[in-house]
Amino acid sequence: MRIAINAKVLSEREIKGIGVYTYNLLKAISEIDKKNQYVIYSNQPIVHKINDSNFQERILKFPNKLWWYLRLPLEFINNKYDLLFVYKEMVPLIKRSKTVVVCHDLGPVSNIYDRVHFWIAINYAFKAADKIIAVSKATKEDIIEKCEIDPAKITVTHLGYDEMLYKPCVDENLIRKVKERYGIRGNYIINTSSILWWRKNVSRLINAFHTLKAEGIINHQLVITGERGEAYKEIIRLIYSLGLEGDVIFLGYIPIEDMPILLSGADVLVFPSLYEGFGLPLLEAMACGCSVVTSNLSAMPEVVGDAGILVDPYNTEEIVGAIEKIVTDPELRNRMCKKGLERARGFSWKKTATETLKVFESLK
Numbered sequence: 001m002r003i004a005i006n007a008k009v010l011s012e013r014e015i016k017g018i019g020v021y022t023y024n025l026l027k028a029i030s031e032i033d034k035k036n037q038y039v040i041y042s043n044q045p046i047v048h049k050i051n052d053s054n055f056q057e058r059i060l061k062f063p064n065k066l067w068w069y070l071r072l073p074l075e076f077i078n079n080k081y082d083l084l085f086v087y088k089e090m091v092p093l094i095k096r097s098k099t100v101v102v103c104h105d106l107g108p109v110s111n112i113y114d115r116v117h118f119w120i121a122i123n124y125a126f127k128a129a130d131k132i133i134a135v136s137k138a139t140k141e142d143i144i145e146k147c148e149i150d151p152a153k154i155t156v157t158h159l160g161y162d163e164m165l166y167k168p169c170v171d172e173n174l175i176r177k178v179k180e181r182y183g184i185r186g187n188y189i190i191n192t193s194s195i196l197w198w199r200k201n202v203s204r205l206i207n208a209f210h211t212l213k214a215e216g217i218i219n220h221q222l223v224i225t226g227e228r229g230e231a232y233k234e235i236i237r238l239i240y241s242l243g244l245e246g247d248v249i250f251l252g253y254i255p256i257e258d259m260p261i262l263l264s265g266a267d268v269l270v271f272p273s274l275y276e277g278f279g280l281p282l283l284e285a286m287a288c289g290c291s292v293v294t295s296n297l298s299a300m301p302e303v304v305g306d307a308g309i310l311v312d313p314y315n316t317e318e319i320v321g322a323i324e325k326i327v328t329d330p331e332l333r334n335r336m337c338k339k340g341l342e343r344a345r346g347f348s349w350k351k352t353a354t355e356t357l358k359v360f361e362s363l364k
Contacts, residue, residue, distance in 0.1 A: 001036045001082040001360065004075065004097070008067070009087060011044035014253055016227075018104060020280065021135070021159060022087045023048045028160070028353035030055055036360070041075070043067040069093070083360060089121035091128040098130040098363045105135075105277025106142040107199060107298070122147045131359050133157050135278045136299035155359050158303075160349030161283050165256065168289035168341070169264035178261045182251055188221045189323065190266040190290070192259070192281040198231045199274045201295075201313050203238055208270075208319040210242045217324055220267065222248045225259070263288035267333065268326040271295070272313040279303045283347055286340030291333050293322040307339035 005026070009019040026040070030052040038055045040046060043062050062071035073094035076084065081097045091099050103126070106118065126132055126147045132154045134140040140154045169175055179185075189209065193200040202224065212218045222244075239248050254262070263269065269285040271294045282303045285292050292308035294300045301310055309325065311318040326333050 001364065002080065003036055003038050003083045003085055003360065004081040005038055005040050006068070006072065006084070006086045006090070007040040007046065008042045008044070010040070010046050010048045011042045013047055015048060016253075017280075018087055019048070021102075021104070023050075024160065024162065024349045025352055025356060026050045026055070028349040029357065032350065032353055033357055039081070041072060043071070083363060085360070089118070089125045091125040099128070100131045100133060100359055100363070101125055101129040102133045102135070103139055103143055103277070105139055105275065105298075106146055107275035107277065129153075130363055131155065133356065133359060135159055136302050138299035138302055139277045155355065157352050157355040157359075158347055159278050159280055159283065160347050160352045161280070161287050161344065163287070163348065166260050166263075166284045166287040166344075169261045175261055175265040178258055179265060182223070182254075182262075183249060184221055184223060184265075186221070187219065187267055187327070188223045188265070189218075189327070190223045190225070190262060190269050190285075191271060192263075192269065192285075193224060193226045193271075193273075197229050200231070201272045201274050202231065202235055204313065204316050204319060205270055205272055206235065206238055206242070206244065206248060208316050208323060209248070210244060211316070211320050212323060212327075213244070213247065218327055220247075220327065223251060223262065223266070224248065225251045225254055225262070227253050259284070260288050263290040266290050268293055268323060270319070270323060271300070272311065272319055273297075273300065274313050276300055282308065283344055287344040289337045289341055291326050291336035292340060293319070293326060304340075305343050307336065307343035309336070 009022050012019055015023060027050055030050050034054060040057050043060050046057050060071050073092035076096040084097050084099045086101045089101055089103050091101060126149050134143060134154050134156050137156050140156050143149050143154055144151055191205060193202055209222045239245060263285050268291045271281055273295055275298045277299055279300045282292055282294055286307055292304055294304055294308050295313040296310040309322040311322045
């Protein structure tokens with residue numbers, strides 16, 4: 001098969017979320033599929049390259065906002081491809097090849113651009129696509145419920161993680177050096193929210209952290225990684241109002257090689273998100289031997305199974321209780337770490353790639 005891929009996301013210098021998925025999936029496909037021919041499309045030079053003989057790049061210079069809707073569709077007029085693979089919920093209006101789209105989530109959004117995008121996805125893209133890949137069973141159920149799509153059209157392929165990168169760091173000296181670099185004094189709780197969206201529920205986490213500090217249950221710091229997002233100003237105001245300026249540390253976007261070290265050094269990852277299509281930070285934490293507290297909603301129970309403590313993310317008292325259990329009971333924390341390591345072994349990018357290739361082959 002000759003397969004075209006919308007890989008514009010790989011032109012971003014610092015990839016997150018969907019970019020991490022796209023790069024790691026294509027890299028894993030390149031390692032197991034030497035038969036099909038792939039052409040990666042973008043309107044900017046590809047930064048995160050897939051170096052294999054059956055992968056080519058094609059850069060179509062065109063204004064950013066119009067590239068997908070006006071320029072890229074022209075590539076399919078003469079039926080040069082057997083298949084188009086798109087990393088998110090978009091199908092070109094000019095469609096001549098069979099199309100596979102990926103749905104990462106259908107969670108709540110707050111800006112007009114995302115609202116328009118999901119309106120198009122629900123009312124056009126999912127219906128026009130030949131196959132849909134959902135990254136979790138929870139996401140598949142959302143598509144069926146909100147879009148009235150035939151379940152047989154949707155395949156679930158869970159995400160994986162970089163097994164060479166995300167693993168327990170046992171070098172205490174290295175952990176100490178990384179902590180010093182980021183101003184972490186002693187024991188800490190970590191949250192890796194990528195971008196501080198409202199749905200990441202960081203405000204309730206901070207309130208829970210304040211309760212634990214005020215009651216003398218913990219002497220930890222709270223470390224939050226990720227870029228500033230739409231909830232940032234409100235969260236900063238909350239921190240100052242609670243007098244937690246020295247106890248809550250925002251690290252921003254950190255080098256990816258530091259993340260496994262920070263996860264390995266933390267007592268617990270607390271990830272009380274209100275909605276996740278998958279929840280990759282949970283998998284990465286478990287792979288590093290970090291115990292996990294997360295929400296009992298959407299895809300999060302699907303990812304952690306019985307290897308984490310699940311809470312109602314709207315109930316701050318439940319978040320407080322779960323954190324207290326983990327940080328005050330070393331035996332429980334060790335058991336959860338071991339369960340997490342075992343759970344993480346069930347996920348891999350090779351497995352994701354294998355299942356994705358099956359979807360491609362079904363459209364021959």
